[in-house]
Amino acid sequence: MRVDVLTREYPPEVYGGAGVHVAELVRALRREIxxxxxxFGAPRSEPGTFAYATPxxxxxxxxAIATLGTDLEIAADVSGADLVHSHTWYANFAGFTAKRLHGVPHVVTAHSLEPLRPWKAEQLGGGYRISSWAERTAFEDADAVIAVSxxxxRDILRAYPAIDPARVQVVYNGIDLADWVPVDDPATVRSLGVDPERPSVVFVGRIxxxxxxxxxxxxxxxxxxxxxxxxCAGAPDTPEIMAEVTALVDELRAEREGVVWxxxxxxxxxxxxxxxAATTFVCPSVYEPLGIVNLEAMACGAAVVGTATGGIPEVVEDGVTGVLVPIEQADDGTGTPLDPERFVADLAEALTRVVSDPARAAEMGAAGRRRAEELFAWDAIAARTLEVYRGVLAR
Known part of the structure; x- marks a missing residue:
């Protein structure tokens, strides 16, 4: 069996969880098929890996238009594959086109959904309508849709009710448990401007x-x-969100010490x-299909405080591996808290509770590591993905 994996992100050009997922999944799958x-991007030296620049x-x-142009070049080269597997809307149109051009099945993995990210219009302008069309078209036509939680x-079937529920299967994101392990290195922590002797709350994510x-x-x-x-925050979507975050960081630094950006x-x-070294990791997302960053933190033995939204409750076991923060959200696709002040207060309370009891936080972190080992190892996830492939090819 030859599978062509179609993706915007691939090492070394990885900026988000989807890129991490693809890299780890490919590594595990290559042991079997x-x-x-x-x-997308600059040429890669890795065997069996082909990169495509914008035409x-x-x-x-x-x-968005440039993306579709790259997709067409990718689709033209897929000849010979038994199946194509696309990740994110950036590559979905390549998979959709390859299916028709070469007569091969198309599997998509949903890492996020355009209807649930309306703020992308700030970044893409009218291109957001193009990205939304590309995603919907590919999902509704795909032979199988993999949801990461x-x-x-549930979000897929709500956003795209035309999809047959039988075609949507769950395969979790995973974590490489050999690479992501607890590392006691206070010198490195100090070099980053963090005091390993003081309690800390760590955030990792794009702005x-x-x-x-x-x-x-x-x-x-x-x-x-x-x-x-x-x-640990960078890669802002827009100048506006960067300006908002910068202003809030400046205000916080004016009030207190120990803010490290x-x-x-x-x-x-x-x-x-x-x-x-973290006392707790925090994931305050208002939209998170699963959250690889939470798995990375758990694998390193950190307790996780996360929003009770999307797939986070499937990763973080409330009261065992961390704490889930309740949230009531608008149903307009933005995920905006209906009561932002309540959400902020609940988040602050949960963080304070965890960092104020380091011994309990350490117990949660150890439980998180065990949970990652039991449920989110990549070999098991690759095996489940192969089941999806074989099921599609058997039809």
């Missing part, structure tokens, strides 16, 4: 509306004075040391 990767004639076009499966960073920054004003807030991508050695 022939996998060709077709990705020269579309260099100045809207980003039960919560995501985008869905990650809920402004709510965290408001909640942090209520944390005990000795607690450090560590933000790391705006570069941390290599794994540094990030694992930081997560290991």
């Amino acid at each position: 022939d996998v060709a990767v077709r990705c 020269a004639g579309l260099a100045g076009a809207n980003a 039960d919560g995501m499966r 985008t509306r869905q990650k809920g960073l402004p709510y965290l920054l408001r909640a942090a004003r209520r944390l005990p004075a000795e607690v450090q807030l560590v933000l 790391i705006d570069r991508h941390l290599p794994r050695a540094e990030l694992t040391a930081l997560l290991t």
Whole structure:
């Protein structure tokens, strides 16, 4: 069996959870089957991996149009595959086109949904209508749709009711438990501007509306004075969200010490040391299909405080591996809390409760590591993905 995996992100050009998912899934699948990767960006040296730049004639076009141009070039090269598997709307149109051009089945994995990310219009302008069309078209036509959580499966069927529910199957995101391990390295933690002897709350994520960073920054004003807030946050979606976050960080720093903002991508050695030293990891997202960052934190032995939304409750076991923060959300696709002040207060209370009891936080972190080992190892996830492939090919 040869499967062509179609993706925008692939190492070393990875900026989000979907890219991490694809890289780890491909590595696990290649132990069993022939996998060709077709990705966006600069040429890759990895065997079996082919990269595609934006077509020269579309260099100045809207980003969504440029994406479709790259998709067409990818689709043209898929000949010979038994099945194509696309990830995110960026590559969905390539899979849709390849299915028709070469007569091969198309599987999509849903890492997020455009109807539930309306703020993307701020980034893409009219291109958001293009991305939404590409995703809907590919999903409704796909031979199988993989959801990364039960919560995501519900979202898919609600957003795209034309899809046969039997075609939507759940295969969780995973974590490489050999790479993501607790690393006791206080010197590295200090080099990042963090005191490993003081309690800390660590956030890792892109600066985008869905990650809920402004709510965290408001909640942090209520944390005990000795607690450090560590933000590993970069890659803003728009200048507007960057300006909002910058202003909130400046206000927080004017009120308290221990606000550390790391705006570069941390290599794994540094990030694992930081997560290991954390009293708690925080995921304040208002939209999160699953959240690989939560798995990374759990694998490093950190307790997780996360919003009770999307797939997060399937990862974080409330009261065992961390704490879930309740949220009531608007049903307009934005995920906006109906009562933002209540959400901020509840987030602050949960964080304070965890960081104020380091021994209990350590117990939760150890339980999180065990949960990651039991449910989210990549070999098991690759095996489940192969089941989906074989089921599609058997039809």
